[in-house]
Amino acid sequence: MxxxxxxxxxxxxxxxxxxxxxxxxxxxxxxxxxxxxxxxxxxxxxxxxxxxxxxxxxxxxxxxxxxxxxxxxxxxxxxxxxxxxxxxxxxxxxxxxxxxxxxxxxxxxxxxxxxxxxxxxxxxxxxxxxxxxxxxxxxxxxxxxxxxxxxxxxxxxxxxxxxxxxxxxxxxxxxxxxxxxxxxxxxxxxxxxxxxxxxxxxxxxxxxxxxxxxxxxxxxxxxxxxxxxxxxxxxxxxxxxxxxxxxxxxxxxxxxxxxxxxxxxxxxxxxxxxxxxxxxxxxxxxxxxxxxxxxxxxxxxxxxxxxxxxxxxxxxxxxxxxxxxxxxxxxxxxxxxxxxxxxxxxxxxxxxxxxxxxxxxxxxxxxxxxVAGQVAHLALASKGGAKDGKTPTSVSLFDQGLIQVLQASVTGLQPRQKYVLALADHGDGSGPLQPLAAFMTNPAGSAIVNAAGPIRQIVDQSAAATRRYLVIASGDAAMPGEAVQIEAQ
The missing domain is CATH 2.130.10.10 (YVTN repeat-like/Quinoprotein amine dehydrogenase)
Structure with a gap:
């Protein structure tokens, strides 16, 4: 019982x-x-x-x-x-x-x-x-x-x-x-x-x-x-x-x-x-x-x-x-x-x-x-400088071993326009550009842009003699125009 x-x-x-x-x-x-x-x-x-x-x-x-x-x-x-x-x-x-x-x-x-x-x-x-x-x-x-x-x-x-x-x-x-x-x-x-x-x-x-x-x-x-x-x-x-x-x-x-x-x-x-x-x-x-x-x-x-x-x-x-x-x-x-x-x-x-x-x-x-905990961060600012001190674009480089996946959260651009995320030889965006990804902004002038490659090594500040700079330029990959956003210093 x-x-x-x-x-x-x-x-x-x-x-x-x-x-x-x-x-x-x-x-x-x-x-x-x-x-x-x-x-x-x-x-x-x-x-x-x-x-x-x-x-x-x-x-x-x-x-x-x-x-x-x-x-x-x-x-x-x-x-x-x-x-x-x-x-x-x-x-x-x-x-x-x-x-x-x-x-x-x-x-x-x-x-x-x-x-x-x-x-x-x-x-x-x-x-x-x-x-x-x-x-x-x-x-x-x-x-x-x-x-x-x-x-x-x-x-x-x-x-x-x-x-x-x-x-x-x-x-x-x-x-x-x-x-x-x-x-x-x-x-x-x-x-x-x-x-x-x-x-x-x-x-x-x-x-x-x-x-x-x-x-x-x-x-x-x-x-x-x-x-x-x-x-x-x-x-x-x-x-x-x-x-x-x-x-x-x-x-x-x-x-x-x-x-x-x-x-x-x-x-x-x-x-x-x-x-x-x-x-x-x-x-x-x-x-x-x-x-x-x-x-x-x-x-x-x-x-x-x-x-x-x-x-x-x-x-x-x-x-x-x-x-x-x-x-x-x-x-x-x-x-x-x-x-x-x-x-x-x-x-x-x-x-x-x-x-x-x-x-x-x-x-x-x-x-x-x-490796999932390894990431590098950059920011892009308007070429003329941000009046409020804020950078409109944040960039993350997610390590995947030998390469990185780049993701840019882009804002502050003209709506429904073509742009290119590219590498420039100079910090002010001048000189020839190497396109990484072409994109078109949405009606709010923003976009999420992705690319993949050994990008962190290219933009590494410790390699000043050979480094290049991330920029956003107007136009498309075939004919990129002038840089409108450059790396924030």
Whole structure:
């Protein structure tokens, strides 16, 4: 009898523990319901960042704001050029399950979704989808994973148990990201190629409404925890738009946020619910009230802020700094940066997952940063000099062994014009130019420009006799014109 009582008692305790865990799965913060209890920051929580050029997922303890290690999903260049290469390329998007036990990590270059066990940091499965997927997220009931296949025209719906695609939801070309209403009734899918956000009935997998985007390029979308609003960013025009999360899904606000507006997310505090918008071209996070849309703070965070996610209690906002290889932690009470954690190369999506690690001390399957922690930084200024002292363009050189991947976050140029990122023999940009990458600015006069090669060695200041200088010139690669931005000294 005693044994039976003990067994029953343990079963009841286990059931109660599971119910308690499930009740705080989404917590009172995005992407869950506001009515759910918050989850205080603990050593069991993890902050994950998907890192595009090191092909890693970094894992951070938010109590100590300390990097615990990285989950290596792929190799740097040129190893990932091999025809026999099996790892992931351009690790980029990220979502997590309602029970906080699984990450879904999207790699654009290898057309994949990697499912990771948060308890062990081990890869459970890799599912391959269509061309150039961008983001993935679980439905609030945990029964489906929706993946935006941005290089095509559909959402791939995956069963998280069998990891098989069960259906496709056809959309206009280039679905950018999807997120769900906290009650799981609606899915909201913004577009990166078309000026249209689609509202989908989750139960029917059918588009039931559309919302006009002011521009075609939306990279990110989020729903408020109270289920009343959806916010999405427009990277090309530097704006953020807000629409009603319920019928008739009408647009309610357009906000000028700034060049290279990247991601948006929410923190609910005692003072209300606030939207945090990363503005890559200004190296800032802008904070807005969700009731009257007033801007209440501007937080300088570092080079090219990208992904953003709240802690389980809304006391912190974590921001990935794409051109600083770092994770910034913002105190939402003061809107000040309280920590800056070195992580992998070019972090994109961020996910804060409460209670992700049953064993807070477990470091299984985590590796040191290694080459992923090596980066050099430069800045380009207007040739005539910046009147406000700010440099409009930041440049990162991410080490990949013998070569580097260069990424420039370019602002301060004329909109919709052709330019060339080039090497010059002289610091003032004079003399013959060697083009590295040609690009066209977006309507906000900004761009993200990439190149690869032994560039750090060429611009190394210690080799003054042979060094060259990064510049941006007008025109195209065939006929570059005069330099308009030069290396800041």
């Amino acid at each position: 005693t044994t039976l009582r003990n067994t029953i008692g343990k079963s009841v305790l286990l059931a109660a523990t599971m119910l308690a865990a499930n009740s705080i799965a989404w917590a009172g913060q995005a992407p869950g319901r506001l009515s759910a209890p918050d989850s205080p920051i603990s050593h069991h929580d993890r902050v994950y960042a998907a890192e595009q050029f090191s092909n890693t997922v970094s894992v951070t303890d938010p109590v100590d704001n300390k990097l615990l290690g990285v989950i290596r999903l792929g190799d740097p260049q040129p190893g990932n050029f091999s025809p026999l290469y099996k790892g992931q390329v351009l690790v980029h998007g990220m979502g997590f399950s309602p029970d906080h036990r699984t990450l879904a990590v999207v790699s654009i270059g290898s057309n994949s979704v990697t499912f990771i066990d948060t308890a062990t940091n081990a890869v459970k499965h890799v599912a391959y989808v269509g061309r150039s997927p961008h983001e993935a997220f679980f439905t609030p009931d945990g029964k489906e994973v929706w993946v935006t296949v941005r290089g095509e025209n559909y959402i791939s719906v995956i069963d998280p148990v069998s990891f098989e695609e069960t259906t496709r939801i056809v959309t206009p070309n280039g679905p950018g990201m999807q997120i769900f209403s906290p009650d799981g009734k609606y899915g909201y899918i913004c577009s990166s190629f078309n000026p249209e956000t689609d509202v989908v009935s989750v139960a029917e997998h059918k588009i039931i409404a559309t919302v006009k985007q002011e521009s075609p390029f939306c990279p990110n979308i989020a729903a408020t925890p109270d289920g009343s609003q959806v916010w999405f960013t427009l990277k090309d025009v530097g704006r953020t738009q807000v629409f009603n999360a319920k019928p008739p899904f009408s647009l309610v606000k357009t906000i000028d946020t700034g060049p290279i507006t990247n991601h948006v997310n929410f923190a609910h505090t005692a003072k209300g619910t606030f939207a945090y918008v990363t503005v890559g071209g200004l190296n800032e996070v802008k904070v807005f009230r969700t009731d009257d849309f007033s801007e209440v703070a501007t937080v300088p965070v570092g080079n090219l802020p990208h992904g953003v996610w709240p802690s389980g209690d809304g006391t912190r906002i974590y921001v990935g700094l794409e051109n600083a290889d770092a994770l910034a932690a913002i105190d939402t009470a003061t809107n000040k940066v309280v920590a800056n954690i070195p992580i992998g190369q070019a972090p994109q999506a961020i996910a804060y997952v409460p209670n992700a690690a049953p064993d807070a001390n477990d470091r299984q399957n985590l590796q040191a940063l290694g």
